[in-house]
Amino acid sequence: MSEQKLEIFNVLDYLNKGNELDYMLKEGQFGTFPSAQDCVKYLVDEGYLEGDLGEIEAVGEEGEKLTAEEISKKYTVAELKDILRENGLKVSGKKQELIERVLPVLNGETETEKTGSLDDFNKSSDLTLTDKAKEFLKENEWIDLYNFALVAFRFEDYETYVANSSADMIETGLKFCDEILSRAIMMPNHFLVFIDALSAKAHVYAYDGDYESFLDYDLQRYILGLNPISLDAQSYASYDVVNTANVTNIKNVTEVLKMGSLKKRFDKIWAKSHIHNTTVPKKTCYKILQKAIGGADLEELNFDVKEKYFSKKFGF
Secondary structure: OHHHHHHHHHHHHHHHOOOOHHHHHHHOOOOOOOOHHHHHHHHHHOOOEEEEOOOHHHHHOOOOOOOHHHHHHHOOHHHHHHHHHHOOOOOOOOHHHHHHHHHHHHOOOOHHHHHHHHHHHHHHOEEEEOHHHHHHHHHOOHHHHHHHHOOOOOHHHHHHHHHOOOOOHHHHHHHHHHHHHHHHHHOOOOHHHHHHHHHHHHHHHHHOOOHHHHHHHHHHHHHHHHOOOOOOHHHHHOOOOOOHHHHHHHHHHHHHHOOOOHHHHHHHHHHHHOOOOOOOOHHHHHHHHHHHHOOOOHHHHHHHHHHHHHHHHHOO
16 A cells, blocks of 8 residues: 555645646556556545546556567558558558557557547546545655655655654654664665665755755765775676766755855865775865866766776775
Protein backbone atom coordinates (compact mmCIF):
# COMPACT_ATOMS: atom_id res chain seq x y z
CA MET A 1 0.00 0.00 0.00
CA SER A 2 2.93 2.36 0.67
CA GLU A 3 3.93 2.68 -2.97
CA GLN A 4 0.31 3.17 -4.01
CA LYS A 5 -0.10 5.83 -1.32
CA LEU A 6 2.78 7.74 -2.86
CA GLU A 7 1.22 7.49 -6.33
CA ILE A 8 -2.19 8.62 -5.07
CA PHE A 9 -0.65 11.62 -3.35
CA ASN A 10 1.32 12.60 -6.44
CA VAL A 11 -1.74 12.50 -8.72
CA LEU A 12 -4.01 14.38 -6.31
CA ASP A 13 -1.33 16.95 -5.55
CA TYR A 14 -0.69 17.42 -9.28
CA LEU A 15 -4.36 18.10 -9.94
CA ASN A 16 -4.76 20.22 -6.81
CA LYS A 17 -2.03 22.55 -8.07
CA GLY A 18 -4.12 23.32 -11.15
CA ASN A 19 -2.30 21.14 -13.65
CA GLU A 20 -4.13 19.73 -16.64
CA LEU A 21 -5.46 16.18 -16.55
CA ASP A 22 -4.49 15.47 -20.16
CA TYR A 23 -0.81 16.21 -19.48
CA MET A 24 -0.86 13.91 -16.46
CA LEU A 25 -2.34 11.11 -18.54
CA LYS A 26 0.34 11.52 -21.19
CA GLU A 27 3.36 11.91 -18.90
CA GLY A 28 2.50 10.24 -15.59
CA GLN A 29 4.13 7.11 -14.21
CA PHE A 30 1.70 5.09 -12.13
CA GLY A 31 3.64 2.04 -10.93
CA THR A 32 1.08 -0.17 -9.24
CA PHE A 33 -1.69 0.90 -11.63
CA PRO A 34 -1.79 -0.61 -15.15
CA SER A 35 -2.39 2.82 -16.69
CA ALA A 36 -3.14 6.45 -15.93
CA GLN A 37 -6.80 5.86 -16.67
CA ASP A 38 -6.93 2.97 -14.20
CA CYS A 39 -5.43 5.24 -11.57
CA VAL A 40 -8.01 7.98 -12.18
CA LYS A 41 -10.84 5.44 -12.13
CA TYR A 42 -9.56 4.13 -8.79
CA LEU A 43 -9.53 7.67 -7.37
CA VAL A 44 -13.14 8.16 -8.46
CA ASP A 45 -14.25 4.79 -7.05
CA GLU A 46 -12.54 5.53 -3.72
CA GLY A 47 -14.11 8.98 -3.42
CA TYR A 48 -11.03 11.14 -4.02
CA LEU A 49 -12.36 12.58 -7.29
CA GLU A 50 -15.94 13.37 -8.23
CA GLY A 51 -17.77 14.31 -11.41
CA ASP A 52 -18.45 12.76 -14.78
CA LEU A 53 -16.18 9.77 -15.26
CA GLY A 54 -16.93 9.83 -18.98
CA GLU A 55 -15.45 7.11 -21.16
CA ILE A 56 -12.44 6.36 -19.04
CA GLU A 57 -12.99 2.58 -19.08
CA ALA A 58 -13.03 2.44 -22.84
CA VAL A 59 -9.94 4.65 -23.08
CA GLY A 60 -7.95 2.66 -20.56
CA GLU A 61 -8.37 -0.78 -22.10
CA GLU A 62 -5.35 -2.02 -24.02
CA GLY A 63 -4.45 -5.41 -25.39
CA GLU A 64 -1.02 -6.97 -25.27
CA LYS A 65 1.58 -5.43 -27.53
CA LEU A 66 2.68 -7.29 -30.66
CA THR A 67 6.38 -7.83 -31.26
CA ALA A 68 8.11 -7.38 -34.61
CA GLU A 69 8.64 -11.14 -34.79
CA GLU A 70 4.93 -11.84 -34.25
CA ILE A 71 3.96 -9.36 -36.96
CA SER A 72 6.45 -10.92 -39.36
CA LYS A 73 4.87 -14.36 -38.87
CA LYS A 74 1.28 -13.11 -38.99
CA TYR A 75 1.33 -10.76 -42.01
CA THR A 76 2.57 -11.02 -45.58
CA VAL A 77 4.30 -8.11 -47.32
CA ALA A 78 1.12 -7.36 -49.26
CA GLU A 79 -0.96 -7.27 -46.06
CA LEU A 80 1.55 -4.99 -44.36
CA LYS A 81 1.43 -2.59 -47.30
CA ASP A 82 -2.38 -2.57 -47.19
CA ILE A 83 -2.31 -1.59 -43.49
CA LEU A 84 0.26 1.13 -44.12
CA ARG A 85 -1.68 2.46 -47.10
CA GLU A 86 -4.90 2.61 -45.04
CA ASN A 87 -3.09 4.69 -42.42
CA GLY A 88 -1.52 7.05 -44.95
CA LEU A 89 2.01 5.74 -44.39
CA LYS A 90 4.85 4.98 -46.80
CA VAL A 91 4.56 1.48 -48.38
CA SER A 92 8.00 1.09 -50.00
CA GLY A 93 10.92 -0.83 -48.53
CA LYS A 94 11.90 -4.30 -47.39
CA LYS A 95 9.67 -6.37 -45.12
CA GLN A 96 11.62 -5.46 -41.98
CA GLU A 97 11.20 -1.76 -42.77
CA LEU A 98 7.45 -2.28 -43.30
CA ILE A 99 7.23 -4.11 -39.95
CA GLU A 100 8.98 -1.29 -38.09
CA ARG A 101 6.64 1.22 -39.74
CA VAL A 102 3.48 -0.77 -39.01
CA LEU A 103 4.42 -1.75 -35.43
CA PRO A 104 3.04 1.39 -33.70
CA VAL A 105 -0.11 1.25 -35.86
CA LEU A 106 -0.98 -2.33 -34.86
CA ASN A 107 -0.18 -1.59 -31.21
CA GLY A 108 -2.37 1.51 -31.14
CA GLU A 109 0.57 3.82 -30.48
CA THR A 110 0.15 6.36 -33.27
CA GLU A 111 0.07 10.00 -32.26
CA THR A 112 -3.40 10.33 -33.75
CA GLU A 113 -4.79 7.55 -31.60
CA LYS A 114 -3.06 8.81 -28.48
CA THR A 115 -4.26 12.37 -28.89
CA GLY A 116 -7.74 11.28 -29.87
CA SER A 117 -8.12 9.05 -26.84
CA LEU A 118 -6.97 11.73 -24.43
CA ASP A 119 -9.15 14.37 -26.06
CA ASP A 120 -12.16 12.06 -25.87
CA PHE A 121 -11.42 11.41 -22.21
CA ASN A 122 -11.10 15.07 -21.30
CA LYS A 123 -14.18 16.09 -23.27
CA SER A 124 -16.29 13.41 -21.62
CA SER A 125 -15.02 13.74 -18.05
CA ASP A 126 -15.27 16.57 -15.53
CA LEU A 127 -13.47 15.61 -12.33
CA THR A 128 -12.70 17.63 -9.21
CA LEU A 129 -11.04 16.85 -5.88
CA THR A 130 -13.38 15.88 -3.06
CA ASP A 131 -13.09 16.90 0.59
CA LYS A 132 -11.66 13.44 1.22
CA ALA A 133 -8.88 14.14 -1.29
CA LYS A 134 -8.07 17.52 0.26
CA GLU A 135 -7.94 15.95 3.72
CA PHE A 136 -5.66 13.20 2.38
CA LEU A 137 -3.28 15.81 0.96
CA LYS A 138 -3.25 17.75 4.23
CA GLU A 139 -2.61 14.65 6.36
CA ASN A 140 0.18 13.47 4.07
CA GLU A 141 1.96 16.76 3.38
CA TRP A 142 5.16 15.05 4.47
CA ILE A 143 5.12 13.16 1.14
CA ASP A 144 5.74 16.47 -0.64
CA LEU A 145 8.90 16.90 1.43
CA TYR A 146 9.89 13.30 0.64
CA ASN A 147 9.50 13.98 -3.10
CA PHE A 148 11.54 17.17 -2.84
CA ALA A 149 14.40 16.04 -0.63
CA LEU A 150 14.42 12.37 0.31
CA VAL A 151 13.77 10.28 -2.80
CA ALA A 152 17.24 8.72 -2.54
CA PHE A 153 15.81 6.64 0.31
CA ARG A 154 13.00 4.07 0.41
CA PHE A 155 9.54 5.56 0.75
CA GLU A 156 8.44 2.77 3.10
CA ASP A 157 11.34 3.53 5.47
CA TYR A 158 10.50 7.21 5.63
CA GLU A 159 6.78 6.52 6.00
CA THR A 160 7.52 4.36 9.07
CA TYR A 161 9.85 7.03 10.46
CA VAL A 162 7.18 9.74 10.09
CA ALA A 163 4.57 7.55 11.77
CA ASN A 164 6.82 7.22 14.83
CA SER A 165 7.91 10.87 15.02
CA SER A 166 6.29 13.51 17.23
CA ALA A 167 8.31 16.36 15.66
CA ASP A 168 7.03 18.68 12.94
CA MET A 169 7.57 17.87 9.27
CA ILE A 170 10.89 19.71 8.79
CA GLU A 171 12.40 18.51 12.06
CA THR A 172 11.38 14.94 11.25
CA GLY A 173 13.10 15.17 7.87
CA LEU A 174 16.29 16.55 9.41
CA LYS A 175 16.36 13.89 12.14
CA PHE A 176 15.85 11.16 9.53
CA CYS A 177 18.89 12.44 7.62
CA ASP A 178 20.94 12.68 10.82
CA GLU A 179 20.22 9.05 11.72
CA ILE A 180 21.32 7.90 8.26
CA LEU A 181 24.49 10.01 8.54
CA SER A 182 25.29 8.53 11.96
CA ARG A 183 24.85 4.96 10.76
CA ALA A 184 26.58 5.39 7.39
CA ILE A 185 29.75 6.95 8.80
CA MET A 186 30.22 3.94 11.11
CA MET A 187 29.73 1.29 8.42
CA PRO A 188 32.34 0.20 5.86
CA ASN A 189 31.51 0.90 2.22
CA HIS A 190 28.57 3.19 3.04
CA PHE A 191 30.20 6.45 1.98
CA LEU A 192 27.81 6.98 -0.95
CA VAL A 193 24.86 6.67 1.41
CA PHE A 194 26.56 9.23 3.66
CA ILE A 195 26.89 11.89 0.95
CA ASP A 196 23.36 11.16 -0.30
CA ALA A 197 22.15 11.93 3.22
CA LEU A 198 24.13 15.18 3.26
CA SER A 199 22.50 16.22 0.00
CA ALA A 200 19.07 15.19 1.33
CA LYS A 201 19.57 17.27 4.48
CA ALA A 202 20.53 20.27 2.36
CA HIS A 203 17.28 19.88 0.41
CA VAL A 204 15.18 19.62 3.57
CA TYR A 205 16.55 23.04 4.54
CA ALA A 206 15.84 24.35 1.04
CA TYR A 207 12.25 23.10 1.29
CA ASP A 208 11.93 25.17 4.46
CA GLY A 209 13.42 28.23 2.75
CA ASP A 210 16.68 28.12 4.73
CA TYR A 211 19.12 28.56 1.86
CA GLU A 212 22.03 29.46 4.15
CA SER A 213 21.95 25.95 5.62
CA PHE A 214 21.21 24.48 2.18
CA LEU A 215 24.43 25.97 0.81
CA ASP A 216 26.44 24.89 3.86
CA TYR A 217 25.41 21.24 3.54
CA ASP A 218 25.82 21.21 -0.23
CA LEU A 219 29.34 22.60 0.22
CA GLN A 220 30.08 19.89 2.76
CA ARG A 221 28.78 17.29 0.31
CA TYR A 222 31.14 18.75 -2.33
CA ILE A 223 34.16 18.83 -0.01
CA LEU A 224 33.65 15.28 1.25
CA GLY A 225 32.94 14.13 -2.30
CA LEU A 226 36.56 15.08 -3.09
CA ASN A 227 37.78 13.67 0.22
CA PRO A 228 35.85 10.41 0.71
CA ILE A 229 36.11 8.52 3.96
CA SER A 230 36.29 5.24 2.05
CA LEU A 231 35.44 3.83 -1.37
CA ASP A 232 34.97 0.17 -2.25
CA ALA A 233 35.84 -1.13 -5.71
CA GLN A 234 32.25 -1.16 -6.98
CA SER A 235 31.57 2.41 -5.88
CA TYR A 236 34.89 3.68 -7.20
CA ALA A 237 34.26 2.30 -10.69
CA SER A 238 31.35 4.67 -11.35
CA TYR A 239 32.16 7.42 -8.85
CA ASP A 240 31.79 11.03 -9.97
CA VAL A 241 34.20 13.05 -7.87
CA VAL A 242 32.50 16.31 -8.88
CA ASN A 243 28.75 15.70 -8.80
CA THR A 244 26.78 17.63 -11.44
CA ALA A 245 23.66 18.25 -9.35
CA ASN A 246 25.77 19.30 -6.37
CA VAL A 247 27.73 21.84 -8.41
CA THR A 248 24.55 23.17 -10.03
CA ASN A 249 22.98 23.71 -6.60
CA ILE A 250 26.01 25.63 -5.31
CA LYS A 251 26.20 27.72 -8.48
CA ASN A 252 22.49 28.61 -8.54
CA VAL A 253 22.27 29.56 -4.87
CA THR A 254 25.42 31.68 -4.87
CA GLU A 255 24.45 33.47 -8.10
CA VAL A 256 20.79 34.10 -7.30
CA LEU A 257 20.89 34.84 -3.57
CA LYS A 258 24.24 36.68 -3.31
CA MET A 259 25.32 35.09 -0.02
CA GLY A 260 28.65 36.84 0.35
CA SER A 261 32.12 35.37 -0.06
CA LEU A 262 32.01 31.76 -1.22
CA LYS A 263 35.65 31.33 -0.23
CA LYS A 264 34.99 32.29 3.41
CA ARG A 265 32.03 29.94 3.56
CA PHE A 266 34.08 27.18 1.95
CA ASP A 267 36.83 27.63 4.56
CA LYS A 268 34.30 27.47 7.37
CA ILE A 269 32.70 24.26 6.05
CA TRP A 270 36.11 22.68 5.41
CA ALA A 271 37.01 23.24 9.08
CA LYS A 272 33.63 21.90 10.18
CA SER A 273 34.10 18.73 8.10
CA HIS A 274 37.12 17.58 10.18
CA ILE A 275 38.96 15.94 7.28
CA HIS A 276 41.70 13.74 8.76
CA ASN A 277 42.73 11.91 5.61
CA THR A 278 42.95 14.40 2.74
CA THR A 279 42.64 13.18 -0.85
CA VAL A 280 42.43 16.55 -2.60
CA PRO A 281 44.17 19.44 -0.76
CA LYS A 282 42.02 22.32 0.44
CA LYS A 283 43.31 24.95 -1.99
CA THR A 284 43.02 22.57 -4.92
CA CYS A 285 39.56 21.53 -3.80
CA TYR A 286 38.39 25.15 -3.96
CA LYS A 287 40.07 25.74 -7.33
CA ILE A 288 38.24 22.72 -8.73
CA LEU A 289 34.96 24.13 -7.39
CA GLN A 290 35.65 27.46 -9.12
CA LYS A 291 36.31 25.63 -12.40
CA ALA A 292 33.15 23.56 -12.02
CA ILE A 293 30.80 26.45 -11.31
CA GLY A 294 32.59 28.47 -13.97
CA GLY A 295 31.38 26.10 -16.67
CA ALA A 296 34.21 23.58 -17.07
CA ASP A 297 33.42 20.24 -18.71
CA LEU A 298 32.60 18.13 -15.65
CA GLU A 299 33.33 14.84 -17.38
CA GLU A 300 36.86 15.96 -18.21
CA LEU A 301 37.26 17.52 -14.77
CA ASN A 302 36.22 14.27 -13.09
CA PHE A 303 38.65 12.28 -15.20
CA ASP A 304 41.57 14.61 -14.46
CA VAL A 305 40.90 14.76 -10.70
CA LYS A 306 40.42 11.00 -10.48
CA GLU A 307 43.63 10.31 -12.38
CA LYS A 308 45.72 12.77 -10.34
CA TYR A 309 44.37 12.25 -6.83
CA PHE A 310 42.23 9.11 -6.64
CA SER A 311 43.86 6.39 -8.71
CA LYS A 312 46.74 5.70 -6.33
CA LYS A 313 44.60 5.92 -3.21
CA PHE A 314 41.40 4.16 -4.30
CA GLY A 315 42.32 2.44 -7.58
CA PHE A 316 41.56 -1.25 -7.45
